[in-house]
Amino acid sequence: MSSLQEQLASRFEQDLSDLIEFLRIPSVSALREHRADMHRAAEWLAAAMRRVGLENVQVIETPGHPIVYADWIRDANKPTALIYGHYDVQPVDPLDLWESPPFEPEVRQGRIYARGASDDKGQVMVHLAALGALLACYGELPVNVRVLIEGEEEVGSPSLEPFLQERPDLVSADFVVISDTSMFAPGLPTLCTGLRGIAAVELHVTTAATDLHSGLYGGAAPNALQVLAQLIAASKDDQGRVAVPGFYDRVIEPTPRERQAYAALPFNEKELLERLELGGWDGEPGYTPFERMTVRPTFEVNGMWGGFLGEGSKTVIPREAHAKITCRLVAGQDPEEVVRLLTAHFQRLCPPYARVEVTPGHGARPWKADLEHPALQAAIRALQRTFGKDVALAPTGGSIPVVESFDRLLRVPCVLMGFADPDSNAHAPNERFSVETFRVAREAVALFWQEAARDGLKS
Amino acid sequence: MSSLQEQLASRFEQDLSDLIEFLRIPSVSALREHRADMHRAAEWLAAAMRRVGLENVQVIETPGHPIVYADWIRDANKPTALIYGHYDVQPVDPLDLWESPPFEPEVRQGRIYARGASDDKGQVMVHLAALGALLACYGELPVNVRVLIEGEEEVGSPSLEPFLQERPDLVSADFVVISDTSMFAPGLPTLCTGLRGIAAVELHVTTAATDLHSGLYGGAAPNALQVLAQLIAASKDDQGRVAVPGFYDRVIEPTPRERQAYAALPFNEKELLERLELGGWDGEPGYTPFERMTVRPTFEVNGMWGGFLGEGSKTVIPREAHAKITCRLVAGQDPEEVVRLLTAHFQRLCPPYARVEVTPGHGARPWKADLEHPALQAAIRALQRTFGKDVALAPTGGSIPVVESFDRLLRVPCVLMGFADPDSNAHAPNERFSVETFRVAREAVALFWQEAARDGLKS
Numbered sequence: 001m002s003s004l005q006e007q008l009a010s011r012f013e014q015d016l017s018d019l020i021e022f023l024r025i026p027s028v029s030a031l032r033e034h035r036a037d038m039h040r041a042a043e044w045l046a047a048a049m050r051r052v053g054l055e056n057v058q059v060i061e062t063p064g065h066p067i068v069y070a071d072w073i074r075d076a077n078k079p080t081a082l083i084y085g086h087y088d089v090q091p092v093d094p095l096d097l098w099e100s101p102p103f104e105p106e107v108r109q110g111r112i113y114a115r116g117a118s119d120d121k122g123q124v125m126v127h128l129a130a131l132g133a134l135l136a137c138y139g140e141l142p143v144n145v146r147v148l149i150e151g152e153e154e155v156g157s158p159s160l161e162p163f164l165q166e167r168p169d170l171v172s173a174d175f176v177v178i179s180d181t182s183m184f185a186p187g188l189p190t191l192c193t194g195l196r197g198i199a200a201v202e203l204h205v206t207t208a209a210t211d212l213h214s215g216l217y218g219g220a221a222p223n224a225l226q227v228l229a230q231l232i233a234a235s236k237d238d239q240g241r242v243a244v245p246g247f248y249d250r251v252i253e254p255t256p257r258e259r260q261a262y263a264a265l266p267f268n269e270k271e272l273l274e275r276l277e278l279g280g281w282d283g284e285p286g287y288t289p290f291e292r293m294t295v296r297p298t299f300e301v302n303g304m305w306g307g308f309l310g311e312g313s314k315t316v317i318p319r320e321a322h323a324k325i326t327c328r329l330v331a332g333q334d335p336e337e338v339v340r341l342l343t344a345h346f347q348r349l350c351p352p353y354a355r356v357e358v359t360p361g362h363g364a365r366p367w368k369a370d371l372e373h374p375a376l377q378a379a380i381r382a383l384q385r386t387f388g389k390d391v392a393l394a395p396t397g398g399s400i401p402v403v404e405s406f407d408r409l410l411r412v413p414c415v416l417m418g419f420a421d422p423d424s425n426a427h428a429p430n431e432r433f434s435v436e437t438f439r440v441a442r443e444a445v446a447l448f449w450q451e452a453a454r455d456g457l458k459s
Numbered sequence: 460m461s462s463l464q465e466q467l468a469s470r471f472e473q474d475l476s477d478l479i480e481f482l483r484i485p486s487v488s489a490l491r492e493h494r495a496d497m498h499r500a501a502e503w504l505a506a507a508m509r510r511v512g513l514e515n516v517q518v519i520e521t522p523g524h525p526i527v528y529a530d531w532i533r534d535a536n537k538p539t540a541l542i543y544g545h546y547d548v549q550p551v552d553p554l555d556l557w558e559s560p561p562f563e564p565e566v567r568q569g570r571i572y573a574r575g576a577s578d579d580k581g582q583v584m585v586h587l588a589a590l591g592a593l594l595a596c597y598g599e600l601p602v603n604v605r606v607l608i609e610g611e612e613e614v615g616s617p618s619l620e621p622f623l624q625e626r627p628d629l630v631s632a633d634f635v636v637i638s639d640t641s642m643f644a645p646g647l648p649t650l651c652t653g654l655r656g657i658a659a660v661e662l663h664v665t666t667a668a669t670d671l672h673s674g675l676y677g678g679a680a681p682n683a684l685q686v687l688a689q690l691i692a693a694s695k696d697d698q699g700r701v702a703v704p705g706f707y708d709r710v711i712e713p714t715p716r717e718r719q720a721y722a723a724l725p726f727n728e729k730e731l732l733e734r735l736e737l738g739g740w741d742g743e744p745g746y747t748p749f750e751r752m753t754v755r756p757t758f759e760v761n762g763m764w765g766g767f768l769g770e771g772s773k774t775v776i777p778r779e780a781h782a783k784i785t786c787r788l789v790a791g792q793d794p795e796e797v798v799r800l801l802t803a804h805f806q807r808l809c810p811p812y813a814r815v816e817v818t819p820g821h822g823a824r825p826w827k828a829d830l831e832h833p834a835l836q837a838a839i840r841a842l843q844r845t846f847g848k849d850v851a852l853a854p855t856g857g858s859i860p861v862v863e864s865f866d867r868l869l870r871v872p873c874v875l876m877g878f879a880d881p882d883s884n885a886h887a888p889n890e891r892f893s894v895e896t897f898r899v900a901r902e903a904v905a906l907f908w909q910e911a912a913r914d915g916l917k918s
Contacts, residue, residue, distance in 0.1 A: 030769065030771035030772065030773065031770060031771070032770065090773060091767070091769060091773055093767070097669060154772075154773075155771055182675070196674060198674075198774070200772055207738070208736055210887045210888050211886070211887045212886075213886040213887060214757070214787065214886075215655060215787060215856050215858050216856055217735070217856070218752065218856060219742050219743065219752045219757040219787065219856065220740045220742045220748040220749075220751040220752045221735065221737060221741065222737060222738070222741040223741070223759055223760060225691070225760040225761075225762075225763045225782075226760055228688070228763075229687070229689075229691035229692045229760070230692045230695075232684070232692075233688045233691075233692035233693070234692070236685060236689075276667050276668060276671060276676070278666065278680060278681060279666070279811060279812040279814065280681070280810075281679045281812065282679060282680065282682070282685075282810070283679045284678065290679075292678035292679040293676055293677065293678045294678075297678075298673070300673045300677045300685075300774075301684040301685055301688070302673060302766050302767050302773060302775055302776075303684075303766035303767040303777070304684045304687075304763060304764065304765055305763065305765075305768045306762070306764075307760065307762035307763060308550070308552070308762040308783060309762050309764050310489065310490060310550060310552070311490060312614055313614060313615065313659055313761070313783065313785070313820055313821065314489060314550055314613075314761060314762070315657070315759075315761055315785050315858075315886060316761055316762075316886055317761075318762070323684075324766070324767060324772065324773075326673060328677050351741070352739050353737060353738040353739035354738060362772065396674070397674050397675055397676070397678065398675055399774075425669065426672050426675070427670070427671075427672040427773070427774060427775055428671060428672065428775065429669050429670070
């Protein structure tokens with residue numbers, strides 16, 4: 001065992017208990033009532049950065065939630081890496097489906113259960129732990145690092161791009177490292193080779209000045225919920241294809257070679273169907289379920305509501321109805337164009353007796369990795385050696401808008417080295433993170449910095 | 460001016476202030492948190508009955524909300540009338556659309572604004588006021604009366620039928636009088652000649668064990684909201700007809716003569732469109748908007764929800780989605796059969812990857828008046844004389860399930876003598892009741908009792 005491995009082993013209990021402390025803070029960025037918790041999480045993180053030996057630690061206010069920054073920069077001849085992560089988490093509802101409270105972390109059968117365990121507090125703490133061990137072991141890091149942990153990833157990172165543009169002194173780097181994705185199978189080291197983009201809209205339908213008595217006016221007065229249901233239903237065809245005109249026009253099809261590689265990944269359809277308790281797959285014909293979930297675009301209703309939602313019965317014709325919709329985008333698609341297509345589609349289908357309003361939400365372009373880049377190659381070596389397995393090179397269907405921002409604004413490669421469990425339940429009840437992965441990932445990341453230094457990635 | 464008219468005039472201010480006091484009690488039967496208010500309203504009503512001189516006043520507990528009963532029975536040779544009304548009201552949401560708080564009654568431009576002003580507290584108080592004036596003027600009533608005011612009309616009257624069956628001693632009568640409908644035009648005396656029935660269901664769609672991350676699984680995992688939207692959309696055709704197979708099979712078409720009479724009613728389409736701020740009519744082709752709203756059956760979504768409804772964005776694929784649906788039924792249709800048709804329709808359309816559950820709610824059969832009956836004829840004379848206008852004989856699209864219960868269980872005629880404003884906003888924000896109608900209706904009702912006595916309606 002190397003002295004670095006010994007160092008990591010001796011620090012494991014403390015690293016785990018630090019993570020558990022971090023997970024106790026309910027840093028839900030989407031909900032106003034958690035504003036104070038967001039600051040608490042940022043300050044906790046800043047203190048943790050100081051503890052591991054990072055320097056220049058700052059909690060930087062933004063118009064939204066603060067960004068936490070630290071660095072360790074010594075040698076201008078060595079490459080500089082920017083580590084990105086986020087300390088905000090998704091809302092927790094439906095709360096009644098959690099087996100233990102989302103902000104009271106509990107270890108069961110080798111996994112930590114808590115909101116944010118995988119997405120992304122657990123993975124942020126892997127990085128702090130690796131840097132802490134390297135500094136404790138050698139008194140220095142093999143490369144220069146900046147650590148930038150934001151608090152708005154789950155709400156579309158509105159403050160990050162301005163920050164990247166306004167503070168080149170804090171974000172200039174030779175490459176970016178992000179751990180916010182999943183491993184392809186339990187214990188299988190994985191680099192993410194592609195991400196979907198996203199285009200979000202809210203759809204509002206109005207039909208009358210007030211809710212109306214369904215007895216007095218039902219049969220002739222328009223019903224906003226009926227109109228909304230028709231608009232949503234008409235957005236997919238009978239086969240599961242998105243039926244928004246123009247939606248697929250700019251989509252770049254996966255190449256036959258890419259499709260072959262996807263087919264070779266250890267993707268277990270049946271296991272996934274069973275685990276998610278699905279009655280079957282939905283979606284676009286002509287593509288495998290894996291392809292539909294990673295390299296094909298989607299139309300998804302995330303929330304819908306209108307009329308009387310309370311207990312019992314209220315016989316109204318609702319005057320308004322609402323839906324939250326997101327589309328996942330793939331190479332070739334542009335979020336602003338997709339919002340325009342959605343808006344035109346809903347306006348065209350809206351019957352003459354109703355009004356439709358489409359409000360654009362956050363958007364992000366899709367992204368693809370450059371597998372030939374030395375930073376990616378260093379990552380492949382480090383992961384392979386630590387986990388003792390070939391690295392899965394796999395696209396994922398999620399969107400990390402910031403990857404696209406880094407790509408576009410910093411013009412440097414991104415290494416997406418994800419450690420979340422494949423069944424992490426990110427964004428859902430009972431989110432979790434493997435304790436064993438947490439332990440091993442710290443070593444993989446530490447080794448990656450050593451490999452990256454050896455490759456001399458200075459741009 | 461007769462002495463009865465003088466009596467009514469002198470009592471007007473007090474009658475109005477009694478009504479306002481009654482309207483202050485938020486007796487929302489559908490919401491558990493108003494349970495205590497329901498009892499408060501029942502006790503208030505019992506006290507008001509004692510004040511006007513009714514006897515045998517009782518607040519009778521039921522498994523739900525109490526029934527308030529009183530009578531004045533002297534002469535076995537005179538006919539006995541049962542006056543029915545309800546003291547419960549609809550929920551008030553959306554609260555932000557009320558111009559004054561729903562339970563702080565306010566008189567503006569000759570109308571009382573409050574939840575329950577028209578439906579049905581205002582009309583209940585018309586009856587108490589008329590009985591009070593008759594008793595004060597003559598020391599007796601021209602007929603025997605029973606007054607039965609329930610607290611569950613807005614939730615389908617679950618306790619009323621058992622009460623009618625278990626307490627023949629309190630409900631036996633020669634005819635029933637109900638004031639819970641509207642006047643056809645402002646100040647136009649109206650008898651309701653038909654009511655639609657109702658069949659209520661809740662529709663529940665489930666697609667997975669938990670909500671899923673729309674990035675990781677979107678494109679292949681089924682979305683419960685998408686399925687729900689498809690089921691709702693498929694329940695109407697492009698023309699606005701209900702597309703549930705078998706739905707129209709037993710509907711009795713209105714006769715050409717009935718359709719002629721409907722066409723002659725002073726129904727102002729344009730005014731109604733403008734007042735409700737509708738962009739146009741929806742619904743079944745081949746029928747006038749008036750017919751669609753009164754003598755044609757409907758399919759109406761009253762509420763729909765699923766997924767993330769909070770502030771901001773949450774990119775989930777919802778595992779469950781829900782809708783509250785009611786159908787209005789017309790002559791020939793049976794609520795239990797319509798529930799079966801809806802259930803079969805949703806089950807048949809449900810895709811293989813989803814599960815659908817249909818929960819039946821309350822139901823009521825449609826009803827038609829017997830215009831030749833002497834009680835109806837007495838009502839026509841009293842209304843004509845008091846308002847000085849021909850009485851409109853009009854069907855209404857609402858459902859008063861209790862009318863069907865009285866029809867079926869007591870087997871006596873019902874007189875539906877409604878005084879609500881045509882634009883009363885019942886079940887909607889800014890519900891109101893004309894102060895002038897309240898004043899005149901008291902006289903019409905008092906005269907009706909005198910006419911009814913003259914006709915000797917003893918069965």
